[in-house]
Amino acid sequence: MTISIAVIGPGAIGTAIAAVLHEAGNTPLLCGRTAREHLVLQDKGRLVTVPGPVWTDPEELDGKIEVSLVFLAVKTTQTEAAGKWLSALGRQGTVVCVLQNGVEQVESVSMYCPLAQVIPSIVWFPVQAQSDGSALLRGDVRLTLPVGPASRVVAEALKGTRGSVKLAADFLTQAWLKLLQNAAAGLMALARRRAGMFGRSDVAGLTLAYLQECLSVARAEGAQLGDEVPQALLDKFLAFPADMGTSILTDCVAGRPLEWDVRNGVILRRGHSHGIPTPISDVVVPLLAAASDGPG
Structure with missing residues (x-):
C-alpha cells in the first residue's frame, strides 16, 4: 500500500x-x-x-x-x-x-x-x-x-x-498567544455557554482579568506579547457568532474528559514555578478539573 x-x-x-x-x-x-x-x-x-x-x-x-x-x-x-x-x-x-x-x-x-x-x-x-x-x-x-x-x-x-x-521564527510567542485564547475559552465550559456569554459586562471583565494573569505567565516563559493582547483576544470572542462553541465546552456538556491541564492547568503550574500570583487560575483550574474528573 x-x-x-x-x-x-x-x-x-x-x-x-x-x-x-x-x-x-x-x-x-x-x-x-x-x-x-x-x-x-x-x-x-x-x-x-x-x-x-x-x-x-x-x-x-x-x-x-x-x-x-x-x-x-x-x-x-x-x-x-x-x-x-x-x-x-x-x-x-x-x-x-x-x-x-x-x-x-x-x-x-x-x-x-x-x-x-x-x-x-x-x-x-x-x-x-x-x-x-x-x-x-x-x-x-x-x-x-x-x-x-x-x-x-x-x-x-x-x-x-x-x-x-x-x-x-518566534513560535513560542505564537504558541502562548493561542494558549491564552484556549485558556479563556475554558470559562465557557464552566458557564456551559457559547461565545455570546462574552457580551456580558461581568464575564468580559472576568475574562480580561484572567487573560492579564495568563499574560504575566506567558511573558515569564519568554513570550513576546504586548499589553494589548487581553483586549484583542476578548474582542475576538465578542466577534464570534453567539452560537459558536469550543471543544472544551462540547466535551463538558457531553460528560467527556476535558483538556483542562494543557489549556488551563499549565498556566497555574508555570505561574507557580515563576512565583507569579494566579488567583483566578487558583479557582478556575480546580473547577475545570472537577468538571472533567469528578468525583460527584
Whole structure:
C-alpha cells in the first residue's frame, strides 16, 4: 500500500486536514478508534467526502505501509490511547505533526514515537463535530509551525491545498498567544455557554482579568506579547457568532474528559514555578478539573 500521509484521530480537526489533502489528490491513511467508511466535512454549504476506511488496529497494517508524515489530531486526553498508532507509524525519519492544544506537545507525544521527528503546531481554524458524525468548518484551514526542516515537510504536504502553513521564527510567542485564547475559552465550559456569554459586562471583565494573569505567565516563559493582547483576544470572542462553541465546552456538556491541564492547568503550574500570583487560575483550574474528573 503506497500512502505517504496518515491522520491519527479523524475527529473534527482530523477530518478538516484529511479533506484538504484529499481534495488535492493526496488522500491520507485514516487511523482511529471507530471503524468508518468515510469522513465528511461541511464547508460553506458544500460537502467534502474523504474515502476510508478508518483503520482501528495498527497490527492489520503491520509491514504493509510506511508513511513519511503523520498528523496527530486526537485530543490530549486521548494521546495515550493513540500511542499504538504513533509507535507503529512514527518510525525513523517520519515527521509527526501534533495538532493539539497547549505548549507541551513535543514532550507529551515523543515518548510514544522516540524515533520520529515530533513537531508542534498551532491550529487556528474553528471546526466543530456534528451529531451526524460530520465536521463543520467555520474558517480557513491555517497552521503555524516552528521554522525547521521537519516543518517544511508539512508545508510541502499542504502546498497546493486550501490549507496554509506559516513557519514562525518566534513560535513560542505564537504558541502562548493561542494558549491564552484556549485558556479563556475554558470559562465557557464552566458557564456551559457559547461565545455570546462574552457580551456580558461581568464575564468580559472576568475574562480580561484572567487573560492579564495568563499574560504575566506567558511573558515569564519568554513570550513576546504586548499589553494589548487581553483586549484583542476578548474582542475576538465578542466577534464570534453567539452560537459558536469550543471543544472544551462540547466535551463538558457531553460528560467527556476535558483538556483542562494543557489549556488551563499549565498556566497555574508555570505561574507557580515563576512565583507569579494566579488567583483566578487558583479557582478556575480546580473547577475545570472537577468538571472533567469528578468525583460527584
